[in-house]
Amino acid sequence: MTTDLNPAPAAPPGAQARVPLGQRMAGLGGNARQYGIFGALVVIVLLFQVLTDGKLLLANNVAALFQQNAYVMILAIGMVMVIVAGHIDLSVGSVVAFVGGIVAVSMRDMGLPWLVAVLLGLAVGGVVGAWQGYWVAYVGIPAFIVTLAGMLIFRGLALVIVGETVAGLPSQFIAISKGSLPNFLGYANNMDVVTILIGVLAIGAIVVSQVRARRSLRKHELYVEPVGLFATKLALVAIGIGVLTVILSFSAGGTPTVLVIVGVLIVAYTFLMGRTVFGRHIYAIGGNRLAASLSGVDTRRVDFWIFVNMGVLAGAAAIVTTARAGAAIASAGQNFELDAIAACFIGGAAVTGGIGRISGAIVGALIMGVLNMGLSILSVDPSWQMAIKGLVLLFAVAFDLINKRRAGTR
């Protein structure tokens, strides 16, 4: 869509129920890009649904999709924050192997209860993040270098800790990735009632929060999108979640536990990025680091905590990955950093920093996940799968860039 970004005509800032047309189009352009990513996901899902003769959206495949890709989504949440701030983290794959090793060894050899081991894993992840954050934020070494070093350091340490595969982990630990929520409410028409309930609550929460946000915008005479567009958007989201809920409710276990974990993380981090001072400062640093620091933002502190956060989330990804494999291996997490980074860029993050959303990164991760699963069901050779994913990444970013150029924004 071409938008006219010439300076909008003068309007008194007070009387602002109506926003000049150029402005409105520009705002829509930003959202259009966001809708585009969702649209791409839907198209890819439908495409593979047809190509696989309907196997892609079989209940158990959908549950597996989330179980297999939980790690990418968790990492992508942290990574999009790192990327928005103008950094990169190449070490997360190695950190997953390192933390996974520590968690597994602590349970098997030191007899730690699984819950304690989980907390230990998150804490170790945080310490790793603090280590890298220190070099980036307080010494001023580019994150590319610090995390490239971290990639080597933590892969090496993972090899030290996990000499050979550490298996025989407690079943409750393994259930984090392989288990589902207990369906204690039984079944209705073969559908897991717990899953249906969660789906209904999720739709309700989204509708209520969106309507409230809109009402508050109106109250303050700020621009709101036309009611038709708003309603259509909400309806599409509700239908999407509804379909997903119904499919999952037919799956063997109902709602996968990891889906709940990922869902909670998405909500929490969307809030952090969108509504808190810290989130605003992350965007400010990515947009103009000098401006942020001249304005009194403690850029070093923000950088530091972004990396601590990435470390904790890498710890969470390590737990999910180790639980799914049922064992720790030194080569775990290979290429995870690339998956997470690709998810962010497919999801609309800007290479230059300052732009990117949690929701975009999650959709990016899902696009990669659906590609993986669809191509696997079609028994496409893994080497070709890799090549195809590479092309998708390239085209997604190219498409985004061309759109932006045409829209006249930088």
Add this chain to the structure above:
Amino acid sequence: MSTANDVPLLSLRGLGKRFGAVEALVDVDLDVYAHEVVALVGDNGAGKSTVAKMISGVLTPDTGLIEIDGETVTIPTPIAAHALGIATVFQELALADNLDVTSNLFLGRELHRGRVRDDETMEQIARKVLRDLNSRIPSVKSPLSTLSKGQRQSVAIARTLIGRPRIVVLDEPTAALSVSQTAEVLTHIERLRDLGLGVVLISHNMNDVRAVSDRIIVLRHGRNNGEFDAATVSHEAILAAITGAPPTRELDPTAFLPTPH
């Protein structure tokens, strides 16, 4: 406009700053009173931005004192400057293109309840401030990347009004602007003075300086090199002080009023 008997709002006493071998400032004095625009002029590299950065907590002086209301203060950070009622428009426009107008106005000093931003209140204040400045910004929600240079400069100036400052420092606010945009910024500056603030206007555009300032202070090679009454001084006298050439007195001898410190 002279309130010479009062204590200055801001006063710099014998400021000095070195960057390695470069003596950026040597023994610089400057006073600013309320309801006054003081122009700080000088050639490129004269040390004007360095003065601005010391007032706004970005740099700390090696020697000398900064006084506010006659009391010595230290300004270690931009946050400290803000707390002292000092607001600055930096030469390298300190705005984030990816954020909207409100976010930029409150950058680094966001209002919040607990850990959650209070976006509604910030937007209301933003609208009021822009209205006070008669600014032509389409919406407080416009991303900065959609605004013209002049509109951005307006945002940068409006930014100074957040948190009720008493002293505003503007470093080359018209450098990159067209004639009409410049006029708009100069009007903003007059508004700041009318609001009772003390304004330091840094510029090397003589027309701008003479249009809005009350007093003109010249820096040359990091030192004070003359102070003039803007209403009476001649163009040539200022230029002479800036460049170090002897003033061409025959043009307007009475206009040259150096005030020794």
